[in-house]
Amino acid sequence: MLRKALATFGEYLIFLRQVFSKPAKWSVFLKKWVFEMDAMGIGSMLIVSIVSLAMGSVITMQTALQIESGWIPSWTVGFVARTSIVMELCPTIISLLLVGNLGSRITAEIGSMRVTEQIDALEVMGINPASHLVLPKVLASIIVNPVLCVFSIAFALTGGFVTVWLTGCTTTYAFMDGLTYCFRVYDVVYALTKTCVFAFIMSTVASFYGYRIEGGALELGKASTQGIVVSSFIILILNVVITDIML
Amino acid sequence: MIEVNNVSKYFGEKQVLFGVDTRFEEGKVNLIIGRSGSGKTVLMKCLVGLHTPEEGQVLYSGREFHNLPEKEKLLLRKEMGMVFQGSALFDSMTIEENVTFPLDMFTDMSESEMRDRANFCLECVDLVNTNKLYPAELSGGMKKRAAIARALACNPKYLFFDEPNSGLDPKTSLLIDELITKITHEFNTTTVVNTHDLNSIITIGETISFIYQGHLAWRGSSDNILTSDNQTLNDFIYAQPLTQRLRKTL
Numbered sequence: 001m002l003r004k005a006l007a008t009f010g011e012y013l014i015f016l017r018q019v020f021s022k023p024a025k026w027s028v029f030l031k032k033w034v035f036e037m038d039a040m041g042i043g044s045m046l047i048v049s050i051v052s053l054a055m056g057s058v059i060t061m062q063t064a065l066q067i068e069s070g071w072i073p074s075w076t077v078g079f080v081a082r083t084s085i086v087m088e089l090c091p092t093i094i095s096l097l098l099v100g101n102l103g104s105r106i107t108a109e110i111g112s113m114r115v116t117e118q119i120d121a122l123e124v125m126g127i128n129p130a131s132h133l134v135l136p137k138v139l140a141s142i143i144v145n146p147v148l149c150v151f152s153i154a155f156a157l158t159g160g161f162v163t164v165w166l167t168g169c170t171t172t173y174a175f176m177d178g179l180t181y182c183f184r185v186y187d188v189v190y191a192l193t194k195t196c197v198f199a200f201i202m203s204t205v206a207s208f209y210g211y212r213i214e215g216g217a218l219e220l221g222k223a224s225t226q227g228i229v230v231s232s233f234i235i236l237i238l239n240v241v242i243t244d245i246m247l
Numbered sequence: 248m249i250e251v252n253n254v255s256k257y258f259g260e261k262q263v264l265f266g267v268d269t270r271f272e273e274g275k276v277n278l279i280i281g282r283s284g285s286g287k288t289v290l291m292k293c294l295v296g297l298h299t300p301e302e303g304q305v306l307y308s309g310r311e312f313h314n315l316p317e318k319e320k321l322l323l324r325k326e327m328g329m330v331f332q333g334s335a336l337f338d339s340m341t342i343e344e345n346v347t348f349p350l351d352m353f354t355d356m357s358e359s360e361m362r363d364r365a366n367f368c369l370e371c372v373d374l375v376n377t378n379k380l381y382p383a384e385l386s387g388g389m390k391k392r393a394a395i396a397r398a399l400a401c402n403p404k405y406l407f408f409d410e411p412n413s414g415l416d417p418k419t420s421l422l423i424d425e426l427i428t429k430i431t432h433e434f435n436t437t438t439v440v441n442t443h444d445l446n447s448i449i450t451i452g453e454t455i456s457f458i459y460q461g462h463l464a465w466r467g468s469s470d471n472i473l474t475s476d477n478q479t480l481n482d483f484i485y486a487q488p489l490t491q492r493l494r495k496t497l
């Protein structure tokens with residue numbers, strides 16, 4: 001089991017070396033990069049905004065319920081909601097959501113190209129398929145995921161504010177006060193750093209599982225599931241590691 | 248000319264090719280034939296560099312392909328065109344984009360020059376007015392022809408076809424065979440076709456290499472394949488009742 005895991009890790013490193021090599025033609029690479037950013041960003045915007053609104057709403061309600069006490073200042077609801085949303089929920093939960101959404105798309109796309117010999121066709125033409133297909137996706141996700149994370153934070157905080165306004169669990173003034181209380185830019189830097197690392201893991205692991213498929217449709221399904229499980233697992237472990245390093 | 252010298256290929260412990268020696272001549276349609284699982288696709292993949300043989304050499308006009316420095320290998324690859332069994336057209340691109348793709352990657356042609364070249368290649372394979380269609384909108388035979396047009400785009404010296412007739416009806420198969428012969432003679436390419444289609448073997452095979460269980464079992468041409476006294480070759484050629492009847496008339 002351990003030997004197999006190490007062998008797979010070695011294959012992954014070799015794959016990364018192929019991915020991070022000079023593109024055959026920069027103009028084609030740039031075109032693909034812009035296309036990927038558009039597909040990833042616009043395609044995920046709706047699901048990210050819905051999940052973030054709901055997440056912000058629930059975290060605000062739960063925080064308000066837990067700290068109903070005269071001894072705790074009323075701005076605490078906004079403060080705790082903001083800290084949870086900015087530092088943990090948006091970078092991690094949204095990254096896990098994107099693993100399911102974008103990661104599975106990447107594995108399926110590259111895997112079906114492998115199964116239908118399109119990757120072999122690129123190789124025979126003298127094009128490095130790993131670099132041509134994967135590098136634009138990796139760089140696009142490293143740009144797009146942090147942008148989605150910022151949108152997610154904005155939507156989640158809006159969700160929290162609307163919940164306070166509708167339920168009256170605290171005053172909107174106190175909530176806004178909590179949102180801005182002891183705000184540190186470093187918290188956002190920490191969140192975006194995590195998102196970038198998670199985006200790299202998501203795109204490279206998903207591509208790796210698609211790229212190494214041998215067989216047909218059945219293997220494609222298995223690879224897609226494996227890609228999601230492994231990416232999610234690595235993201236959760238790295239979340240602990242990055243938090244320990246940065247905080 | 249492509250020379251194959253003593254090529255052996257293993258997958259783990261399993262040996263698939265056993266010291267194959269053959270050559271594929273310039274300006275001719277060269278066939279690799281054999282039963283399914285005999286190793287002919289592995290041999291073709293060794294020729295185009297998708298597999299690296301553990302032993303032996305593949306020489307392109309005297310240049311040993313697998314030991315070339317990466318830059319020279321890349322230059323040699325640009326002289327190759329390959330048509331895969333399933334066509335391997337890029338689904339996300341239109342037919343015109345598929346054909347112009349290698350031009351876009353490797354040449355400095357302008358958009359209009361590339362479009363003209365694509366139209367010329369599509370005309371060569373008798374596939375006009377399909378420029379804006381996607382591969383999913385084409386029939387099997389049309390996809391094969393589009394793949395041939397893409398392979399022709401960079402004016403290759405070496406053309407490879409992996410089972411070009413598989414999944415096609417007899418009439419479309421004939422059209423593809425005619426096209427392969429026409430392109431080979433018109434552009435003087437070294438064409439290597441991997442097939443077990445008997446009609447192709449008899450009609451277009453100018454040189455034929457018969458692979459049996461990973462060994463080169465026979466080499467000849469369509470002129471003498473039907474009258475060979477090689478038993479394994481005859482078992483392959485005369486396997487069907489129709490060909491057995493044909494044999495009686497010879």
